[in-house]
Amino acid sequence: MSLSSSLTRAEFLKTSALALSLPLLSRFEAQAKPLKNVGLQLYTLRDTIMKDPDGVLKQVAALGYKEVETFGFNEGKFFGKTPKDFRAYLSSLGMSTPSGHYMPNQLRTGWEKTVEAGAEAGQKYMVCAYLMPDERKKADDYKQFAELFNKSAEVCKKAGIQFVYHNHDFEFQPVDGQLGYDILLKGTDPKLVKMELDLYWATIAGQDPVALFKKNPGRFPLVHMKDMAKTEKREFAEVGTGSINFQRIIDARKIGGIQHFFVEQDVCKQPPIEAIAVSFKNMEKLNF
Numbered sequence: 001m002s003l004s005s006s007l008t009r010a011e012f013l014k015t016s017a018l019a020l021s022l023p024l025l026s027r028f029e030a031q032a033k034p035l036k037n038v039g040l041q042l043y044t045l046r047d048t049i050m051k052d053p054d055g056v057l058k059q060v061a062a063l064g065y066k067e068v069e070t071f072g073f074n075e076g077k078f079f080g081k082t083p084k085d086f087r088a089y090l091s092s093l094g095m096s097t098p099s100g101h102y103m104p105n106q107l108r109t110g111w112e113k114t115v116e117a118g119a120e121a122g123q124k125y126m127v128c129a130y131l132m133p134d135e136r137k138k139a140d141d142y143k144q145f146a147e148l149f150n151k152s153a154e155v156c157k158k159a160g161i162q163f164v165y166h167n168h169d170f171e172f173q174p175v176d177g178q179l180g181y182d183i184l185l186k187g188t189d190p191k192l193v194k195m196e197l198d199l200y201w202a203t204i205a206g207q208d209p210v211a212l213f214k215k216n217p218g219r220f221p222l223v224h225m226k227d228m229a230k231t232e233k234r235e236f237a238e239v240g241t242g243s244i245n246f247q248r249i250i251d252a253r254k255i256g257g258i259q260h261f262f263v264e265q266d267v268c269k270q271p272p273i274e275a276i277a278v279s280f281k282n283m284e285k286l287n288f
Contacts, residue, residue: 039067146187200226213256240282
């Protein structure tokens, strides 16, 4: 190939090298972008955040997390802070709290004030976190919860908040010939009540998350990114170190309606702050 006088061989090689490097740079830049809709369920750090909430939240922000999902709202405060102060502190760290976990007793008593607090903190999703064992023995128990969720969701709607339910594994066990999860899905208004799919608990219960998305499209704005160890006991594991195919789930995000991904690890073999660091680094490797 002959080169024109306006382009020397050295210049040609330099330009060609730059052109070849662009795809690599683009991939690097894509990975370096902050994961804005990837957060942390703070329950993972429950043993330390109660002792030093400010310090722990600083550590979380330093790792790269931009969102946190709360738990333990009590006496009108988030980790000892008023909703306004909590929101301001998170903002000073470059974080926000789009979602929070709440218990059934909070839905039954003083829910209006709790929703006001969630809204003041900046939350757009308020999640029923768990059903106590003595409250879910029969199919009728789940039907009553479905009614409670619909009523609670109406209160949330007035505040511009989406009500959500978070699963464990027990919802996928038969009660009176039905699955508790199916009762909740069928007994709630799909526009008022959405689901936060905990990927570990759903998987260990024998469910396929993507199949759930396809069966109930748009019903899952939130997911818990929680991995399962490749061991006989199938313990909790850092994201990306276990057996769950997270990329497959991310690829189905539009079907499920996923808006936020929250890392969570119920039990950690290493210090939890180190575990969530591993999870975040592995989340960065996924294609969002």
